[in-house]
Structures are given as structure tokens and as C-alpha cells.
Amino acid sequence: MPSQQLRRVCQEATGPDGVRRVLELLARRLAGEIVLAGPAEERAVVTSSGADRLVRMLGGELAEDVARVRAGHVDAAAVHASGYDVAVLPVGPPPARPVLVVARRGPLTAEQRSLLADAANPLWLSWRTMIAEQRAERLDAADAAVRESVLHLLMVGQLSGARRTAEALRPALPDLARVHIVEGGPDSRGLLTPRCREVFGTAAWVVPCPVHSRHVIVIAPAEADAVPPPAHLIRELTERVPEARMGVGTRVALRDIVVGYKQAFHALSVARHRPERYAGFSPRGELGELLGHAGRAWAASTLAPLLAYRPARPQDPDAFELLATLLSWLEFGSRAASQLKIHRNTLSARLQHIGAELDRDLTRVATQAELYLALQLIDERPHPGAPAEAVEFTTLFDRPEIRRWAALQLSPLLPANRRTLLTTVRAWFQHDLRTAPVAAALGISAHGLRKRLARVEELLGRALLVGPSARYDLYHALRVHTDSAPTQA
Structure with missing residues (x-):
């Protein structure tokens, strides 16, 4: 090969997408179609432009010749197939090596064979670089998937499983x-x-x-x-x-x-x-800690139909999966499908099933707030001194420490100059978070409502509009602070 052509091949091979660029260069020089096909385990085939028919021939009439050259049984092969003169040449050492398949009208000349022979080494090095990059990408993707799995295990309380998986990757949790x-x-x-x-x-x-x-x-x-x-x-x-x-x-x-x-x-x-x-988080007390044994007993009673649920078929979600689905949906809404790695239709079907089992309307904010609180409190371990029967939900909050908690949660909204924001939040709950009815009731635009709620977020130091949201705590705080719960629309 003239030194200028070899230099051009090396330049193309060391650049981005080097394998394809070399094949395009060779296809132009040979006036034909070229495919570089790796071993089956590499799952990699690189072609010059317009070589789709040649790719299909690799799995058909050329399959045996390609396999013989790849394994090193023959140094090369030349056949006539589908009106083409086809040359099958090795690139790199056997046995797991790619093969170069060249199809053109007419056999290769001595000069063209010399061109292919001299291009083999740069092409082999570029191929190995491409395969190494692909393997690194697969390893990175696998690493990311496992790390996400560890996060998921932590989020659903599977601590031992998360630790074991994390130790395999490092660092330990x-x-x-x-x-x-x-x-x-x-x-x-x-x-x-x-x-x-x-x-x-x-x-x-x-x-x-x-x-x-x-x-x-x-x-x-x-x-x-x-x-x-x-x-x-x-x-x-x-x-x-x-x-x-x-x-x-x-x-x-x-x-x-x-x-x-x-x-x-x-x-x-x-x-x-x-x-x-x-910003760092500023705690203002946890409602679950204040409710204690009575709260846990109420939670167990509230969620009893799900805790006792047994699926009719082995492939159906069990009680744990339904509880995890409910919690994820209450925190993330429609995005729960991404968090749970399920289809959105599957999420919808599970929620319908959960609503039927609990005999509750999951579209109501009051129901969502109660169920979210129950999920925070649920604990199936026995607690000495816990009441034998669950108390009524309304009596859970009839204690001075709960009233102090509610006042603390609402304190940023209680000054007289912020009562408009408090009224906005109350209307938001009354209309089950539906923007149009709330805006109409307050006589403001949807944009104005979002601005007010964003201001409430800023004052409370809590997310409200995107989950995981503090709106359930805010609902309970309003319920305690006022004479009765916000009236449902």
C-alpha cells in the first residue's frame, strides 16, 4: 500500500467511530460493500454504507465460510454469491476474531488484496478499542442498575439485602x-x-x-x-x-x-x-412519634385488609408489594411506576385493587392523608402496653402534644399578613388538590394558585407540589388546628 493510503487508514482508525470510517474508506477504494462481523458473543457488526443485503447474507449462504475463517480453519475464503464476488478475510488472531467480508462486482486485484492486508492491523486495533468501550458501557450500565437496586432495597426497608449487594460493589453502606x-x-x-x-x-x-x-x-x-x-x-x-x-x-x-x-x-x-x-432540613417534630402505641394500633386496624391479603395466584402482587405500591404512589403520584419499575397500567390496576380491598376512595385527600400516616406508623411487632383495640382516628389527635405539633407546623402561616396563604391551603385540600376548582373558588388564576403554593413551600421549608410531599402532615395539622377537618368538596 502506498504510504499515503496507509497513513489515511491509520488516521481514520484512530479517530472517533474509527471502524466505520475505515470501512467507508475501503469501500470507496474497492468500489464494493464491506462488513466487519465480530464473534457472536460480541454482538457487533459494522458496515459500510448500503451493505444491508451483505449483512443478511452473513446469516445465510456465507455463514459457513465466515465461521471457517473466524475459527482459523482456513486463511481466507473467496466465493461467488448473489451475483457478487465475495472475499472473507480474517482481522486479528483466531479463534474469537472479527472477519472482513468484501462484496464487489469482479474479483479483488493483487493491489486491492494488498490494501486490505495492510489495513488489517489498524482495523483490528480500532475494533478492539470499540469492543472495549462497549464492554465498559455495559459494565457502567450494570453498575448503575445494581446501585439503583440497592437504593430501592433501602427505600422499601430491605436493609440486609441492600447491605449484601452493596458489599459486592463497594463502598459498604x-x-x-x-x-x-x-x-x-x-x-x-x-x-x-x-x-x-x-x-x-x-x-x-x-x-x-x-x-x-x-x-x-x-x-x-x-x-x-x-x-x-x-x-x-x-x-x-x-x-x-x-x-x-x-x-x-x-x-x-x-x-x-x-x-x-x-x-x-x-x-x-x-x-x-x-x-x-x-439548605439543611429543619425538623419540627414527627407526628408518628407523638402518636405512639395508640397510633400503631390504629394503623394496624386501618391497613388490616392489606396486611392479611393473600394473592389468589402466585404471580399476583402480595401484601408487601401492595403496601409498597400504595406508599410509592402516595409519595410520587404517577411517577411511582418509575420508582417501582412497573408499567403505568400495572400501577393503575394495583391502585384499583388496593382501593377495593380497603373499601376507600383513593382520590380523596382525606383518605390519602390517613393512609399515608398509617403506612408511617405500621409496625407488626408487639408493643407492651399497646391498646387491645384500635382507637378512632378522630381521637388520636385529641392530646395537648398533638395540638402543639400542629401549631408548630402551621406557625409560618398563622401571622395575620399570611392568612391568605392559609386560606389557599385550606381550599386546596377542600377541593382534593384540583387546580381549576381551587382557583375558581379563590377567584384567582391557576398560575396565581401555583405562585401561592410555592410561597407556602418556601415558608414551611417543605415540598408540597412534588412528591415526596409534606401535604399530608399539613392536612393533619390543619385538621387539628381548626374545629373540624377541612370540608370535602
């Missing part, structure tokens, strides 16, 4: 953790995820959120009592992703990582309104 949720722009998560790994270090678990496409979830060790310096972290993140924002939860035990996630999610809703682009 920490006993005490702090959840960070980092948010980027619509197209920046591809940059944000590796940047989070750089900033948080090898001891942290970094997982792109399977539900919210702009979020990256970071589970970092939290051995010290002090909150890590978010100003330092966010500064390093915004070096690569200027629009990054971060919400940080409090230190939690690994078994409570769901709590830490919700805290970070609420903190992120505050961070969006701050120039420093980060």
Missing part, C-alpha cells in the same frame, strides 16, 4: 448516613453524577434518582454530629454544573434512610429559593 439530593438542569445530570462522585469521595453512594430526572441522590457517611459544610460542597459542584442546588438531611441510621431522603427532598425545595443554593 454506612451505619449512620446523611442524604444529600443534588439537583441540576434538564440536561446536566450526565455531568452532575460523576461530579458528585468526585466531590463526595469513594465512601459515598451516588445514585441518579430513578423518579426525578434532574436529581442525584448521595448517601454519605455521617459519623460526626456536625452537618458537613454544604457551602464547600456546593461550590465544588457548581464548578462543573453552575445551576446545581442541594438539599441536606439530618444524620439518620441506615434503616431510616427513607426519612433522610424525605428530609433532603424538603430541604431542596428551600434551596431553590436561596442564593447560596443549598
